[in-house]
Amino acid sequence: MNDREALVSELVGDRADAWDLAGLIPTELLRKLGEAGLLCGEVPGQYGGLGLSSLDNGRFTAHVGSLCSSLRSVMTSQGMAAWTVQRLGSARQRADYLPRLTSGTLAAVGFSEPQAGSDLSAISTEIRLDGDDVVVDGRKIWVTAAHYADLLVVFGRYGDGAAAVLVPADAPGVTVERVADPMGCRAAGHAGIRLDSVRLPRGRVLGGAGAALTMLVTAALSYGRMSVAWGCVGILRACLTAASRHAKSREQFGRPLAQHQLIGGHLADLLVAEQTATRVCEHASRCSDDGSPDLVTAAVLAKHVGATQAAAAAATAVQVLASAGASDGHVVARAYRDAKLMEIIEGSNELCRLMLAQHALSVSG
Numbered sequence: 001m002n003d004r005e006a007l008v009s010e011l012v013g014d015r016a017d018a019w020d021l022a023g024l025i026p027t028e029l030l031r032k033l034g035e036a037g038l039l040c041g042e043v044p045g046q047y048g049g050l051g052l053s054s055l056d057n058g059r060f061t062a063h064v065g066s067l068c069s070s071l072r073s074v075m076t077s078q079g080m081a082a083w084t085v086q087r088l089g090s091a092r093q094r095a096d097y098l099p100r101l102t103s104g105t106l107a108a109v110g111f112s113e114p115q116a117g118s119d120l121s122a123i124s125t126e127i128r129l130d131g132d133d134v135v136v137d138g139r140k141i142w143v144t145a146a147h148y149a150d151l152l153v154v155f156g157r158y159g160d161g162a163a164a165v166l167v168p169a170d171a172p173g174v175t176v177e178r179v180a181d182p183m184g185c186r187a188a189g190h191a192g193i194r195l196d197s198v199r200l201p202r203g204r205v206l207g208g209a210g211a212a213l214t215m216l217v218t219a220a221l222s223y224g225r226m227s228v229a230w231g232c233v234g235i236l237r238a239c240l241t242a243a244s245r246h247a248k249s250r251e252q253f254g255r256p257l258a259q260h261q262l263i264g265g266h267l268a269d270l271l272v273a274e275q276t277a278t279r280v281c282e283h284a285s286r287c288s289d290d291g292s293p294d295l296v297t298a299a300v301l302a303k304h305v306g307a308t309q310a311a312a313a314a315a316t317a318v319q320v321l322a323s324a325g326a327s328d329g330h331v332v333a334r335a336y337r338d339a340k341l342m343e344i345i346e347g348s349n350e351l352c353r354l355m356l357a358q359h360a361l362s363v364s365g
């Protein structure tokens with residue numbers, strides 16, 4: 001375990017289930033991790049970040065995901081926000097905002113709206129210039145970490161195209177309302193955001209304003225998909241560990257569960273899932289580190305494999321533990337709820353399959 005992993009292990013300790021049940025991670029802990037640059041580890045050193053490669057950040061993300069998917073979700077949001085500023089921001093915007101994101105300012109990213117889920121082309125949030133100001137009107141839903149965030153990265157319509165704007169969460173006209181009782185990742189601070197004539201200096205609009213929405217969101221989504229995928233590797237590891245330990249210690253019919261071949265089969269399935277997801281995540285991160293054009297597809301593949309394997313594996317782990325894992329407050333019960341949501345976000349299973357099918361068609365000649 002490296003220093004980063006040791007620090008986060010110590011800070012989380014055995015409190016992930018309590019946070020899940022309470023629906024809250026202590027904000028001071030999030031700020032501490034933020035100040036250490038750990039919530040967005042790929043930000044370069046010149047902006048106060050750790051400058052981790054995608055592979056190293058991914059491995060760290062898996063470690064966090066093995067401890068607490070809510071915390072990992074907050075980390076994904078912060079990383080996506082930083083990635084968006086890094087990719088779309090002007091030199092001045094990068095110099096202004098990235099050091100904040102590596103020194104304790106917490107951020108969230110809003111794409112989704114009541115009428116725009118899988119189909120982001122339906123977003124109706126309006127970002128318009130008015131003299132030296134920009135005015136933002138609209139509504140975002142299910143924004144991870146918005147409850148904790150100081151800074152909201154909001155995507156919306158801008159003229160004939162789209163733009164992303166940096167909105168302070170305490171700006172007049174911004175209302176943040178928590179999602180009541182999310183099924184999983186309960187402490188990730190999901191919230192809806194209302195933006196009612198929010199007036200900001202026009203310098204808050206990130207570069208690329210007016211470009212097609214898909215151009216603007218692709219980089220953020222690729223980052224988010226890889227982060228979720230690595231988080232799923234963490235869920236898989238937590239499930240594999242819990243199921244293996246239980247199968248060794250619990251006896252039925254005069255021998256440990258592990259010696260019943262059907263249970264052994266479940267453990268083998270968990271190992272295969274964990275190894276498969278790890279390898280596709282490594283591939284995606286290497287594409288990112290190498291600047292490969294294959295990144296977009298590799299990130300979709302990693303997210304799809306990670307999420308589907310984690311959801312299936314969490315169900316398997318609950319099956320191995322049976323009643324011992326069937327209550328809230330148990331790691332596999334939490335994994336079961338958390339993993340299901342990973343099949344919805346950052347491109348649902350269906351959307352991932354559509355994108356992968358398109359890729360298959362395009363390379364088949």
Ligand code: FAD
Nearest residue numbers: 109110111112117118142143144341344345346348350351
């Ligand atoms: P819909 O788009 O209504 O889809 C419903 C079902 O239909 C799904 O199964 C979908 O796969 C399927 N479907 C839709 N279109 C097609 C099609 N063309 N072909 C086949 N099937 C289709 N949003 C943010 O902006 N920021 C966040 O930080 C964020 N965090 C989230 C965290 C969680 C835990 C959750 C649950 C959601 C989060 N979201 C966030 C919202 C998320 O991005 C959307 O839920 C997701 O895009 C799916 O949209 P939807 O829920 O409206 O489902």
